[in-house]
Amino acid sequence: MSPEPSHTNPQAKLIYMANQIAKFMESKPHAEGVALLASHINDFWEPRMRRHLFSVIDEGGAGLRPLVLEAADRIKRPVSA
Amino acid sequence: MKDFIIPDRDYGTPAAKSKQMVTLTIDGFDVTVPEGTSIMRAAAEIGISVPKLCATDSVDAFGSCRLCLVEIEGRNGTPASCTTPVAAGLKVTTQNAKLKTLRRGVMELYISDHPLDCLTCSANGDCELQDMAGAVGLRDVRYEAVQTHFRAKDTSGQVNPQYIPRDDSNPYFSYDPQKCIVCSRCVRACEEVQGTFALTIEGRGFDSRVSFGAKTDTAITSDCVSCGACVAACPTATLQEKSIIEIGTPERSVITTCAYCGVGCSFKAELRGDELVRMVPYKHGKANRGHSCVKGRFAYGYASHQDRILNPMIRENITDPWREVSWAEAMEFTAARMKGIIEKHGRHSVGVITSSRCTNEEAYLVQKLTRAVFMNNNTDTCARVCHSPTGYGLGQTLGTSAGTQDFDSVEQTDVVIVIGANPTDGHPVFASRLKKRLRKGAKLIVIDPRRTDMVQSPHIKAAHHLALTPGTNVAVVTALAHVIVTEGLFDEAFIRERCDWDEFQDYAEFAARPENSPESTALLTGVSAEELRAAARLYAKGGNGAIYYGLGVTEHSQGSTTVIGIANLAMMTGNVGRAGVGVNPLRGQNNVQGSCDMGSFPHELPGYRHVKGEGVREIFQKVWGVQIDDEPGLRIPNMLDAAMEGTFKGLYCQGEDILQSDPDTKHVAAGLAAMDCVIVHDLFLNETANYAHVFLPGSTFLEKDGTFTNAERRINRVRKVMAPRNGYADWEITQMLARAMGANWGYTHPSQIMDEIAMTTPSFAGVNYARLEELGSVQWPCNEKAPEGTPLMHVDGFVRGKGKFIHTEYVATDERTGPRFPLLLTTGRILSQYNVGAQTRRTANVAWHTEDLLEIHPHDAEVRGVKDGDYVRLASRSGETSLRAKVTDRVNPGVVYTTFHHPDTQANVITTDYSDWATNCPEYKVTAVQVGLSNGPSEWQQDYAAQAAHSRRIAAAE
Numbered sequence A: 001m002s003p004e005p006s007h008t009n010p011q012a013k014l015i016y017m018a019n020q021i022a023k024f025m026e027s028k029p030h031a032e033g034v035a036l037l038a039s040h041i042n043d044f045w046e047p048r049m050r051r052h053l054f055s056v057i058d059e060g061g062a063g064l065r066p067l068v069l070e071a072a073d074r075i076k077r078p079v080s081a
Numbered sequence B: 001m002k003d004f005i006i007p008d009r010d011y012g013t014p015a016a017k018s019k020q021m022v023t024l025t026i027d028g029f030d031v032t033v034p035e036g037t038s039i040m041r042a043a044a045e046i047g048i049s050v051p052k053l054c055a056t057d058s059v060d061a062f063g064s065c066r067l068c069l070v071e072i073e074g075r076n077g078t079p080a081s082c083t084t085p086v087a088a089g090l091k092v093t094t095q096n097a098k099l100k101t102l103r104r105g106v107m108e109l110y111i112s113d114h115p116l117d118c119l120t121c122s123a124n125g126d127c128e129l130q131d132m133a134g135a136v137g138l139r140d141v142r143y144e145a146v147q148t149h150f151r152a153k154d155t156s157g158q159v160n161p162q163y164i165p166r167d168d169s170n171p172y173f174s175y176d177p178q179k180c181i182v183c184s185r186c187v188r189a190c191e192e193v194q195g196t197f198a199l200t201i202e203g204r205g206f207d208s209r210v211s212f213g214a215k216t217d218t219a220i221t222s223d224c225v226s227c228g229a230c231v232a233a234c235p236t237a238t239l240q241e242k243s244i245i246e247i248g249t250p251e252r253s254v255i256t257t258c259a260y261c262g263v264g265c266s267f268k269a270e271l272r273g274d275e276l277v278r279m280v281p282y283k284h285g286k287a288n289r290g291h292s293c294v295k296g297r298f299a300y301g302y303a304s305h306q307d308r309i310l311n312p313m314i315r316e317n318i319t320d321p322w323r324e325v326s327w328a329e330a331m332e333f334t335a336a337r338m339k340g341i342i343e344k345h346g347r348h349s350v351g352v353i354t355s356s357r358c359t360n361e362e363a364y365l366v367q368k369l370t371r372a373v374f375m376n377n378n379t380d381t382c383a384r385v386c387h388s389p390t391g392y393g394l395g396q397t398l399g400t401s402a403g404t405q406d407f408d409s410v411e412q413t414d415v416v417i418v419i420g421a422n423p424t425d426g427h428p429v430f431a432s433r434l435k436k437r438l439r440k441g442a443k444l445i446v447i448d449p450r451r452t453d454m455v456q457s458p459h460i461k462a463a464h465h466l467a468l469t470p471g472t473n474v475a476v477v478t479a480l481a482h483v484i485v486t487e488g489l490f491d492e493a494f495i496r497e498r499c500d501w502d503e504f505q506d507y508a509e510f511a512a513r514p515e516n517s518p519e520s521t522a523l524l525t526g527v528s529a530e531e532l533r534a535a536a537r538l539y540a541k542g543g544n545g546a547i548y549y550g551l552g553v554t555e556h557s558q559g560s561t562t563v564i565g566i567a568n569l570a571m572m573t574g575n576v577g578r579a580g581v582g583v584n585p586l587r588g589q590n591n592v593q594g595s596c597d598m599g600s601f602p603h604e605l606p607g608y609r610h611v612k613g614e615g616v617r618e619i620f621q622k623v624w625g626v627q628i629d630d631e632p633g634l635r636i637p638n639m640l641d642a643a644m645e646g647t648f649k650g651l652y653c654q655g656e657d658i659l660q661s662d663p664d665t666k667h668v669a670a671g672l673a674a675m676d677c678v679i680v681h682d683l684f685l686n687e688t689a690n691y692a693h694v695f696l697p698g699s700t701f702l703e704k705d706g707t708f709t710n711a712e713r714r715i716n717r718v719r720k721v722m723a724p725r726n727g728y729a730d731w732e733i734t735q736m737l738a739r740a741m742g743a744n745w746g747y748t749h750p751s752q753i754m755d756e757i758a759m760t761t762p763s764f765a766g767v768n769y770a771r772l773e774e775l776g777s778v779q780w781p782c783n784e785k786a787p788e789g790t791p792l793m794h795v796d797g798f799v800r801g802k803g804k805f806i807h808t809e810y811v812a813t814d815e816r817t818g819p820r821f822p823l824l825l826t827t828g829r830i831l832s833q834y835n836v837g838a839q840t841r842r843t844a845n846v847a848w849h850t851e852d853l854l855e856i857h858p859h860d861a862e863v864r865g866v867k868d869g870d871y872v873r874l875a876s877r878s879g880e881t882s883l884r885a886k887v888t889d890r891v892n893p894g895v896v897y898t899t900f901h902h903p904d905t906q907a908n909v910i911t912t913d914y915s916d917w918a919t920n921c922p923e924y925k926v927t928a929v930q931v932g933l934s935n936g937p938s939e940w941q942q943d944y945a946a947q948a949a950h951s952r953r954i955a956a957a958e
Ligand code: SF4
Pocket: B186, B189, B190, B194, B196, B197, B198, B199, B223, B224, B225, B226, B227, B228, B229, B230, B231
């Protein structure tokens, strides 16, 4: 995986961002890290961003750190607009 | 309009701080004052003005003019009242035959060496020498001086060696030595108030003169930073604003607040009719206490600059020239476009950006526009690109994003850590106050990749300078915690009482890990373990410890983590909750604090309350009469991403220039170009306006009423000094747009907007214009519990209850140096320019900064064949630009530094779009770059200049 966030591919950029959050949360006790990662994304990510994230998760979550995948079912799935 | 014509009384000497009171008698009246007060000041307290020339209450008394003589019963001679302290039971006489004669004698001497051109003198009516001649009853001068300082030639036609011609080199004030009475008020002001030490008195006796450093120095070539303190202190026309020389003396004044930086200095705008004559720092301003910097005091000329756009303009496409239209047509056009977009792409396809340069009331209306009229939460602010990590980090640990102290607190500090901030340039008036404290003995620790002026300047030397490698803040802060924990320097009692002891234990265990020790991190951070340990000990055990930090902390991929680390340090050493300590973000633009408070972020309603909270939405739904979206909206970078993928089409951008201020310029440009309606509301055709379809001309801070909130949470009034040249204040323009879109807003004065804020936001509940009028300013929270506001936060407990320790693991940024890009670029600002420079570049401040320069270490320069002043090419993975090099050892080898004040440089073409993990605050402070010799502007710069010129065309009026 290239570490450079891409301008053209929105999914690649969101994978990068989710992993960045995961890296911070990984230093916490595991359960707390999972919960806080999910609530961080719920609190700060606009539905469009979460939709892109889910499209990655739904395809198996390639490139996402394990903590993101573990938190996935606590991340709010956006209702389609 | 409020009018304060009464001049501020000059008490002659500064107020004494003692609690011990002393009673004495002056001219038969009893007066009780604090111990240490001068007799002059005690007399002034009861309305007796002892004649004086060399004393003024902004500086310590010097006792050189001998005009303020008094007699004291039982004491010999006639002591100077400015240098003689009060004592219990003294009986003082300030006026009798003997004193009168003595004073006249003194005045006679002064006047004999002073040109008597009072009628045409620029200080006529504003001269203390004149006043004193009157006060002592001087009626004639009995002798003519043979030698003078003011005759260019003596009576025989010989050139007078004592005559020095006027120095007009400073763009804002002149120095005319022939009028100088050598009272040294200016020298003391420069030392004591400003702390620059640019002025000295050279020579002795008749030969003594005020000098800007070396003999050859003029005002502009000296160390002078043009703060104007000496000008304010000068009793004569010697040091005087050029605007007074050109216009004449003012006849009315209005108190208002500087619109430049987060210090938020109070000023007296002095006018004659509608013409602004000068801006003088307001003595009773609680943020600045009578001081100012060059920007607020002098750089207001942009308000009347010819580039200012005064009529609304529209165009179909951004390739068309602009067309000037009426306000009505502009609103009709804009509303139709925005409505069209919403109809076609849905209500989430548009948004707003609020401004940190506009008032609280204006920011509030702009976020209300998107929440209540566009019906989404797509609002963001330029604070995204500076202090959003502060909001997150302090919110998580302490419970509120607010800075903990007021600026006065620095007077009680013993150890100061300045991290990632350059206050002498970014927050000059605070820097002056800090330096004053340091000269009185407080210790300083600077954590910064660059040797800033704070590290060493006249009479200031940091005890420790941790010159870390850019991007390693977290490692350094955690290593400080490591030392405090492992050496047992923490404040156990405080932690047990105010925080969760188990949580601390957990954090302590983390910090104590060997990989966090200064010895292990030294290789990574470049900071010597020895030095870091000493710094940690000093901070933990040196008395009141205060941390001040700036954008060098926040603008990193781990910005939020560093803020958390800073809060951890303060909590574990017990340095929160009283005067002299605390965690203090130094905010960039004047109203960053306010714009954040006002709900500019996409996930928060005013008062930092998340939009998911039903109760909070309910409050606003009732007042606004609409349904509020419960999902967070888009942040600036996300808006641009969404624009690129075609789901975000319309943007109203007030008072911000995101194309120049946001990272990765090319990405911003592409995002803007993909939108169908970009509305730029600003004073000038800024860089973002090159991509705009609508331009709404803005008003300056001199032309409207409102409030700004500074870095100490202080809400200060902005008062309308003159009518808006563009016709409307900015809040009126936002309201027009809202109305054109169908809203029924009907505010007729910003005070009504503040009332709405107070009604909906608990921390502002007690704020209203009448209260501000009465108190001058208040620091929020201001409500029933704290009707006069809150100078210090977390006094009896943290806002969140218990302070929370959070792990701060270092994660290296992905922006790394390598063979292609071996140097690290970090960016900053300088004193005379402000942000993207749109205002300051349009003032005479360009005298100090004509272009952005790249600072590079001599070693790095030499291997690249770069000499001082050479044009160099600066390239990163994102892009490249060209600018001139300045070879200096202020930066370490491997690090280069530049500012971003000029659009021609476009330093943000270089910066990448890496950002803070929690808030997306861009990583401005670390970019891997290469530097090489170049012949001139890069291709991008040329293309850009051509596009900008093309886009700025305005069609001739029909
Ligand atoms: S303007 Fe400020 S820095 Fe310059 S000489 Fe006067 S007091 Fe000193």
